[in-house]
Amino acid sequence: MGRSPCCEKAHTNKGAWTKEEDQRLINYIRAHGEGCWRSLPKAAGLLRCGKSCRLRWINYLRPDLKRGNFSEEEDEIIIKLHSLLGNKWSLIAGRLPGRTDNEIKNYWNTHIKRKLISRGIDPQTHRPMNGTAAAAVAATDTSSTQQPKTIPSNNICLDFRNITSFPQKPIFAVAGDDQIGKFKDTIIKTRESSVDDTKCSSGTTEETLTPREQVVKVEQNEDVWGGGIDLELSIGLPQPKLSTGINFSSSFSSADSKAFTGIWAAATAPPQPVAMTNGAVVTNLVCLCWQLGHKSGQLCRNCEVANGVYRYR
DNA sequence: AAGCGTGGCAACCGCAGGCAT
DNA sequence: GATGCCTGCGGTTGCCACGCT
Structure with missing residues (x-):
């Protein structure tokens, strides 16, 4: 059997909250913390x-x-x-x-949509409203520093190779529409030791990509999470190996969406601990699950922290 | 000043996944 | 394993403030 019934809906208020209700809620959460919403x-x-x-x-x-204007x-x-x-708000x-x-x-609905439309960009597809796919990429790419992108047609890659330290909230990558819905289940697993770097860095099949198809690396550092915003979206182009010896890369087939149950990451270099910005030590595997649908700092069932080391089970 | 239209935003609704029983 | 609640998410609604006529 399941649990006892949920909250009494018959005797609940609806609509705008009063100051008194706000204060009661604030006081309660200050005293007891968040959670247990049912009994709260x-x-x-x-x-x-x-x-x-x-x-x-x-x-x-x-x-x-943070209240106030964006x-x-x-x-x-x-x-x-x-x-x-x-x-994915x-x-x-x-x-x-x-x-x-x-x-x-x-x-988004009240300001940005209009802003994009005024730029001639479709807010849903991020393509020019009457342009070609290639032009769409160029138009959406607001960073003048980004280069033309090419990746293998059937591989989406995570390329972490130019990351010198791991942030507390880590990196994520995004593939096509069919994969986005699977992000909640996303996990990182170690691939076979023979990771084919060429699949991740440069392809033989050149292809113009929509923004969602681009291989994206979002790199964050400690300063970012200290409150500033320094988000960098860039394409995972080949980078020299790091002196740390850490060389993360991954790939999976985008052709078979059923086969995609997670993002796989592996170290091509021998395991070598690297200090994280939060003081923990990372071996060659890092769980990114908490970024991808889990609560901040919460590891999924596939991962664990033991002696300050994040591991994939 | 009153009526009307519009935009902004807080809050609600329904659903899905996870988890407790 | 089945059932049903809990939590979190995205879509939608409805209220309110503001501007225009």
Whole structure:
């Protein structure tokens, strides 16, 4: 059997929250912390359902929320991330400290959509509204530093080779539409020891890619998570191996979406611990799951932290 | 000043995946 | 293994403020 019934919906308030309700919720969470949303309303003396309390807290009352207008920089980040992730507002919000998914979603619908349309860009496809696919890539690529992209047609790669240290919140990569929906299940597994680097770095089949098809590396460093925004979206082109000996790369077939159950990463160099910015030590495998649908800092069942080392089981 | 239209945003709704029983 | 709740997510709704006529 399942659990006992959910919150009493018959005796709950709806609509706008009053100041008193807000204060009750704040006081309760300050005293007891977040979580247990089901029992929270009763315990806090609120005639609301737990879901409503959670939403109110996350979207409006949380102390770490950044209120106020979005900056130009944030606009561009949202546009770039949306071109890669689509309407994955929570993932986009995860890259913008202090912003909520709801806020970004509303902002997208009310401001950015119009902004893109005024640029002649379709906000859904991020292509010029009457242009070619090739022009679309050029138009969406707002960074003048990016180079023309070529990758093997059936391989999507993660190329972490120019990353010198691992951030607390790590890197992710995005493939085509068919893979995006699978991100929640995304895990990193070690590939066979014989990772074929050529698949990841340079292909024999040149192809013009849509933004979502591009191989994307989002590199973050400690400074970024300290509050600044320094998001870099770039293409995973071949880079010299690092002096650390760490050489992450991966590939998977985009042709068989069923076969894609995760992003695979492996070290082509011998395991060699590298200090993370949070003080932990990373061997040659890192779980990126918490970036891809799990709560921040929460590892999935496939990963563990033992003695300060992140491992794939 | 009143009526109307529009935009912004908080909140709700329904669904899916995960997990407890 | 089956059932059903919990949580989180994306889409949608509805209220309110503001500007225009």
